[in-house]
Amino acid sequence: MRKPEPRLQRKLLAWLLGPLTLILALDTGAAYWTSVHYSNLAYDRALHEIAREIVLHVKPAAGRPRLELSQAAANILLMDAQDRLFFRVTAADGAVLGGDTTLPPPQLGPNPGEPRFYQAEVHGQPVRMVAARMPVAETAAAPIVLVQVAETLNKRNRLAWEMLASVVLPQVLLIFITIMVVWFGVSRGLEPLQRLRRAVSNRSHLDLSPIDMQDVPGEVRPVVEEVNELMARLARTFDFQNRFVADAAHQLKTPVSGLKAQIELALRETEPQRVQHSLAQLYISADRLSRLVRQLLSLARNEPGALHSVQLQPLDLNAFALEVSMDWVPNALKRSIDLGFEGVETPLTIAADRDRLRELINNLIDNAIRYSPPGGTVTVRTAVVGEGQCRLAISDDGPRIPVAERARIFERFHRLLGTQEDGSGLGLAIVSEIATLHRARILLEEDTDGVGNTFSVFFEARPAEPL
Numbered sequence: 001m002r003k004p005e006p007r008l009q010r011k012l013l014a015w016l017l018g019p020l021t022l023i024l025a026l027d028t029g030a031a032y033w034t035s036v037h038y039s040n041l042a043y044d045r046a047l048h049e050i051a052r053e054i055v056l057h058v059k060p061a062a063g064r065p066r067l068e069l070s071q072a073a074a075n076i077l078l079m080d081a082q083d084r085l086f087f088r089v090t091a092a093d094g095a096v097l098g099g100d101t102t103l104p105p106p107q108l109g110p111n112p113g114e115p116r117f118y119q120a121e122v123h124g125q126p127v128r129m130v131a132a133r134m135p136v137a138e139t140a141a142a143p144i145v146l147v148q149v150a151e152t153l154n155k156r157n158r159l160a161w162e163m164l165a166s167v168v169l170p171q172v173l174l175i176f177i178t179i180m181v182v183w184f185g186v187s188r189g190l191e192p193l194q195r196l197r198r199a200v201s202n203r204s205h206l207d208l209s210p211i212d213m214q215d216v217p218g219e220v221r222p223v224v225e226e227v228n229e230l231m232a233r234l235a236r237t238f239d240f241q242n243r244f245v246a247d248a249a250h251q252l253k254t255p256v257s258g259l260k261a262q263i264e265l266a267l268r269e270t271e272p273q274r275v276q277h278s279l280a281q282l283y284i285s286a287d288r289l290s291r292l293v294r295q296l297l298s299l300a301r302n303e304p305g306a307l308h309s310v311q312l313q314p315l316d317l318n319a320f321a322l323e324v325s326m327d328w329v330p331n332a333l334k335r336s337i338d339l340g341f342e343g344v345e346t347p348l349t350i351a352a353d354r355d356r357l358r359e360l361i362n363n364l365i366d367n368a369i370r371y372s373p374p375g376g377t378v379t380v381r382t383a384v385v386g387e388g389q390c391r392l393a394i395s396d397d398g399p400r401i402p403v404a405e406r407a408r409i410f411e412r413f414h415r416l417l418g419t420q421e422d423g424s425g426l427g428l429a430i431v432s433e434i435a436t437l438h439r440a441r442i443l444l445e446e447d448t449d450g451v452g453n454t455f456s457v458f459f460e461a462r463p464a465e466p467l
């Protein structure tokens with residue numbers, strides 16, 4: 001199943017809002033906890049204060065201390081507008097000296113002078129309680145009593161609610177505002193990207209003009225520049241292809257009409273000998289046409305950047321050039337051309353596609369033989385040159401190619417004026433494409449012997465690597 005595409009906006013929002021909300025929530029929790037904790041401490045201290053007041057009313061006596069606290073005094077001490085308070089004083093021997101006998105015993109025996117605060121339940125109500133052991137007088141021998149004071153939780157609960165309202169509500173509002181601001185900011189910040197997306201998706205597939213760079217944010221500028229560069233290349237390729245198709249159609253039209261005319265002529269012939277002659281002519285024309293079609297296919301197949309993959313394998317250029325040259329011997333003999341080969345002793349390993357390289361050499365030798373006058377010499381040479389380079393050179397005795405034409409003859413359908421030989425001007429265009437696929441360089445020079453031309457192809461001498 002396809003994973004949903006990562007949306008920049010969604011990611012940004014998640015990364016900003018997630019941590020921000022968490023931080024704010026933690027901060028709210030901490031603020032709430034701290035304020036409730038410190039106000040509870042203050043209430044606890046007040047509770048302890050009451051316990052100390054009560055102990056002032058315990059008088060040492062012979063045997064057991066006595067609690068001298070009138071009901072009126074007790075009422076004043078334990079008076080509170082919101083909560084009910086309870087107390088109990090217990091002597092060291094466990095006897096209750098006064099107060100509420102139903103109070104639960106202290107959870108842990110507190111150390112003398114150190115009060116202990118805890119939650120408990122009195123008469124079915126939750127309470128906060130303090131238990132403290134205190135001497136009844138200043139003297140060292142004064143007896144110790146245990147004082148417990150309990151208070152219901154109304155005050156504390158109300159405070160907690162008030163804290164919640166005063167601390168948490170503004171924080172929640174803050175979180176909400178933060179979310180809105182971040183959301184708005186991210187959306188605004190990404191607006192140029194949305195515009196860019198719309199600009200691209202609204203385009204016609206035929207529109208290869210560059211995307212307007214104005215307004216494109218700096219971060220995506222390199223991407224858009226690359227896309228524009230790609231569009232420019234595509235536009236050039238389309239243009240080239242369109243012209244090629246038009247050229248090819250034009251080139252095919254003439255021989256096909258020629259064929260048709262020849263067939264019509266042959267059909268009208270009655271004399272067997274003339275029919276035979278017409279058929280022979282027809283064969284030559286059909287052969288020419290089939291060569292043209294093959295060349296057009298080859299051009300399409302070797303177009304650099306086309307979808308066909310090229311597998312370059314290690315190949316000995318020396319042996320291979322000799323093998324291909326040998327195939328041309330009968331043809332050369334027919335034209336009285338002296339076809340020679342000058343190689344090197346050691347193998348010259350290059351990375352090449354056999355079939356394509358054969359086509360390259362064939363085209364060069366074909367030209368050399370065809371454009372050299374009868375009796376001329378054509379020589380195929382291989383050599384090592386400079387740093388890790390191999391050279392394949394084909395020299396002929398043909399008419400000198402003017403310097404101004406040296407680049408143009410590699411263009412499709414380009415032929416030199418005055419060329420008598422048959423041909424469509426595609427051979428060298430194919431050579432050039434195949435050389436590019438091999439990352440090889442072509443050089444056209446005047447032949448060293450002063451007659452004719454030398455076509456050299458320079459290959460990198462290296463073992464094949466997968467491309």
Ligand SMILES: Nc1ncnc2c1ncn2[C@@H]1O[C@H](COP(=O)(O)OP(=O)(O)OP(=O)(O)O)[C@@H](O)[C@H]1O
Binds near residue numbers: 410414415416
């Ligand atoms: N070895 C050569 N000597 C002289 N002129 C040449 C040589 N090779 C090519 N040319 C010139 O360059 C032109 C282009 O060559 P190219 O091989 O591309 O086409 P072509 O030979 O005319 O036709 P084909 O498509 O059949 O090969 C030729 O028409 C010819 O004028």
Ligand SMILES: [Mg+2]
Binds near residue numbers: 363
């Ligand atoms: Mg040719």
